[in-house]
Amino acid sequence: MKKSFITTLIALGFLVPAFAAGKPDATKSTSSTFKVGVIYIGDENEGYTEAHMKGIAEMKKALGLQDNQVIEKKNIPEDEKAYDAAVDLAEQGCRYIIATSFGHESYLLQTAKEYPEIQFSHATGYQAALSGLKNMHNFMPSVYQSRYVSGIVAGLKLNDMIQKGIITDAQAKIGYVGAFPYAEVISGYTSFFLGVRSVCPKATMVVRYTNSWADITLEKETAESLIADKCVLISQHADTTGAPTTCQAYGVPCVGYNVDMTQVAPDCALTSAALNWGAYYTASAKAVMEKTEIPTNWSKGYSNNAVYITPINTKITGTDVKNITDKAIENIKNGSIHVFDTSSFTIGGKTLESLIASGGDWAKYADYVSNGYFHEQELASAPAFDLHIDGITELTTN
Numbered sequence: 001m002k003k004s005f006i007t008t009l010i011a012l013g014f015l016v017p018a019f020a021a022g023k024p025d026a027t028k029s030t031s032s033t034f035k036v037g038v039i040y041i042g043d044e045n046e047g048y049t050e051a052h053m054k055g056i057a058e059m060k061k062a063l064g065l066q067d068n069q070v071i072e073k074k075n076i077p078e079d080e081k082a083y084d085a086a087v088d089l090a091e092q093g094c095r096y097i098i099a100t101s102f103g104h105e106s107y108l109l110q111t112a113k114e115y116p117e118i119q120f121s122h123a124t125g126y127q128a129a130l131s132g133l134k135n136m137h138n139f140m141p142s143v144y145q146s147r148y149v150s151g152i153v154a155g156l157k158l159n160d161m162i163q164k165g166i167i168t169d170a171q172a173k174i175g176y177v178g179a180f181p182y183a184e185v186i187s188g189y190t191s192f193f194l195g196v197r198s199v200c201p202k203a204t205m206v207v208r209y210t211n212s213w214a215d216i217t218l219e220k221e222t223a224e225s226l227i228a229d230k231c232v233l234i235s236q237h238a239d240t241t242g243a244p245t246t247c248q249a250y251g252v253p254c255v256g257y258n259v260d261m262t263q264v265a266p267d268c269a270l271t272s273a274a275l276n277w278g279a280y281y282t283a284s285a286k287a288v289m290e291k292t293e294i295p296t297n298w299s300k301g302y303s304n305n306a307v308y309i310t311p312i313n314t315k316i317t318g319t320d321v322k323n324i325t326d327k328a329i330e331n332i333k334n335g336s337i338h339v340f341d342t343s344s345f346t347i348g349g350k351t352l353e354s355l356i357a358s359g360g361d362w363a364k365y366a367d368y369v370s371n372g373y374f375h376e377q378e379l380a381s382a383p384a385f386d387l388h389i390d391g392i393t394e395l396t397t398n
Contacts, residue, residue, distance in 0.1 A: 031063075034096075034289050036070050037089030039082060039108075041101035043074040046214045047258030048239035052100050052123075055277025062282045063289070078103025086111035090118055096288040098281070099123065101213070102182070112136045119288045123277075124184055126382035129296050137284070137294055140184075140381045141275040142301030144191035145332050148339045149325050150255045150273040150309050151195020154233055156321050157253050157270055158200045167232050174205040175226025177236040177243045179213050181394070187376060187383035188237045191339050192255070192273070193392055198344070199324075206231060207394045214239040220246045227252055244269050253316065260310040270317055272310040279306040297381040303333050340374035345389040352387070 038056055042049035053072070060070055071092055073085045082104045089097050090111060096119045099108045105125035112120040112133050121137040122128065128138040158172045174196065178185045189207055196203045208226060210218045219242030223234050227250050235255040236243045244265035247254035254265060256272035280298055287294040300306040312322050331337040342352045352369060355362040368374050368384060376385050388394065 031289065033093075034065070034069060035092070035094040036065070036285055037086075037092070037094035037097040038070065038072045039076045039085050039089070039097070039099040039104060040072065040074045041076065041078070041104070042214055042239065046216075046239045047241070047256070048213065049074070049100065051258045051275060052277050055279075055281045058276075058278030059281035059285050062278075063285060065285075076104070080107065082107035083110055086120075087114075090115045095119065096121070096285055102184070109133070109136060119294070121280075121284055121294075124382060126380055129380070137296055137298070138381045139280045139284070139295075139298040140377065140383065141277065141280070141306040142299050142377050143273060143275050143307050144187050144339055144376055144383065144385070145301040146273040146275070146307040146309050147188050147192040148195035148198075148332070148337075149328050150235070150271050151192040151197075152199055152325055152328055153271050153309070153312060153317060153321055154192070154235060154253075154255050155196035155198065155200035155203060156324065157317060158196070158203055158233060160318065161232065162200075169202045171230070171232060172200060172203045173229075173231050174203060175223065175229065175231030175234045176205055176207040177219055177222045177226070177234065177238045178207045178209045178394075179238050180211060181209055183386040184383045185209075185237045186387070187385040188273075189235075189392070190345075190385060190387070190389060191376075192235055193389075194339060194341075194344055195328075197391070198328075203391070205392045207392060209394070210238060212238075216240040216242040216245075219243050223247060224250075241265075256310075262311075262313055266313075267316065269313055271312045274308050274310055276306050276308060279304055295381075299377040299381040301332070302329055338373035340376055340385060342369060342372055342374060345391075347387055347389055349390065 040049045044050050044053055071089055076082050076085045078101055086097055086108055098121045100123045102124045105122045105127055108120050108122050109131055112135050116135055119135050121139055124140050125138045128136040161167045176189050178189060193205050208222045210222055212218060219238045219240055223243040223246035226234060233253045234243055234247050236257050241264045244254050244256050244261040247268045248265035253268050253270055255270050258274055261269035261272055284294045356366050374385055377383060
């Protein structure tokens, strides 16, 4: 992100009136007529959308909404079909419309301009504040926190393998199946790696991009190539069970994403970094119903129960791991752990502060760094950490 972008966000502010000014819509919502529309990139067969669907179910239960008050559109690609879906939801009387994938954003913005009486929220995006629209919002839980904790689980597993003589310190190499080279993915794999290194400081990591959010075949092949490259543990920012399924076949421990992967890798899945989307869906839908303000940008983590790790597979990790992760979670909550502590990583052998001081392109990160850490998802809800730190190598699968 550029500094001018952050300056604009600050100038606009992160809280705006949740409803457009003017005469209330004739079909104003009540608890019995209120409708929510949701646009999913996938369906219940891939983890990312499954997690969103669970969040919507939580919202329905918390707010007492009936099935006919929530209209869900599945497998909507990141193209004009997203606009068509949003318009259809608006025409069906939805007063609140949500889209769940990065590439849906421009189409949701287009619809928001055309339907100012309806509220729109978009997951993982960044354009709401810049748009100036009072009915457009961005949200993203601070999943980097749960990725860090899942990294601790992975690092402790590496230590166990070293202590048992299965691998040496020099062989503590992790493979990571990444989707796209976006800040969201880079922030995620870096926070995971920093969690690993907090307990296993000699670990290294190789990231292979698939250039797809959800391609089970390609994710399987990518995991296989990482294992062939002598990676002894696999993690992912990809939405299917492809990587854990491969790990189960090869007997390689893994850390998943979105959902509990022990269903497909009972002997290898350690835990998964996950998001509780329901925390936002419930609060924002309630605000729309009550015509109160909701944030233009929203990002919460452990302190608001918006992120978590799935149950630790103590069958292959040992019972002491949970005590260690519980302590880390508490320290994230109380602020004694900052995931992107700048003393915990270097870039080309230099600290981030020294690079910022050198000016040039590095100066754009000045707004993010203070008090010894990078303030991820504090200036905007979208992940912004896109730096390539020492110890991680990136590769492209196709």
